[in-house]
Amino acid sequence: MSAARRSTPPCPARAARGFTLVELMVTVAIALFLLDGLVTIFQNTRITYSNQQALAQMQDQQRFAMQLITSVVESGGYYDNPTGDTVASALTAVAPFGSGQAFWGTGTAGAAPGDTLYVRFRSAENDGIINCSGGQNTTLAPDAVYTNEFYILNGQLVCALAINNGGLAPPVPLVTGVTNLQVYYGVKRLVPFSDYNVDTYVTAANMQASDWQQVSAVRVILTFTNPLFGQPGQLPTLQFERVIEVMSRAGDHT
Helix, strand or coil: CCHHHHCCCCCCCCCCCCCCHHHHHHHHHHHHHHHHHHHHHHHHHHHHHHHHHHHHHHHHHHHHHHHHHHHHHHCCCCCCCCCCCCHHHHCCCECCECCCCCEEEECCCCCCCECEEEEEEEEECCCCCECCCCCECCCCCCEEEEEEEEEEECCEEEEEEEECCCCCCCCEEEEECEEEEEEEEEECCCCCHHHCCCCEEECHHHCCHHHHHCCCEEEEEEEEECCCECECCCCCEEEEEEEEECHHHCCCCC
16 A cells, blocks of 8 residues: 555644624623623712712801801901990990990791891901901991891892991892801890800890890801702701800900
8 A cells, every 4th residue: 555545634624713692792791781880980979079069069158158157246246446435335326226236136936038137346447347248447437337237038148238327238149058047146134244144045036125235145057958958868958057256245244
């Protein structure tokens, strides 16, 4: 037998094959699952960022509002010449204020939009006393009486300012998203009155005529719209509270 007949014939080349339909479907399913996870993470991150921004904005507005109210209330009854004047001569009687009276207000028994708060003081030129619009006396020499009014108007905390017992100017918006302002006046009803200690907090509607001369502190509650309302566990509104001491009645007065 010849050598040619003893040789083994070559094997045929293996046929080329691609992915089956099942394999393609599994691959697409895995890709869609991973893509859905990425989209969910992105959406959750965006929602979290948006919530944080909304809360930060509300907190900024709350801090600004409380700081401005605090500055004005602390100055209630202030006058610039304590050696030449008295509080009665500096803050004369102009309705609805009595002689020497620094505070006045109206109330709505807690119903929105809430109370109004009036604060009076006399400021000398460039003495740095801030009024409710955020300004100060830089031009009215030698002094000027400022009447500051805070109240809620169309979801905004606003300030109306009167100078030298004139009419109130148009309101200036301060912050938005505010639904209610509640004011309680800290007064002394038990003798002796001279120590200025607060023994009760009352609303404007429950203030007695003599109480307005005894205001030593003011409790302010601002109600803001909750920017996260509608999400699980979130209330429609958020309240912020501060008790503010009147500086002219602070310290030891026994």
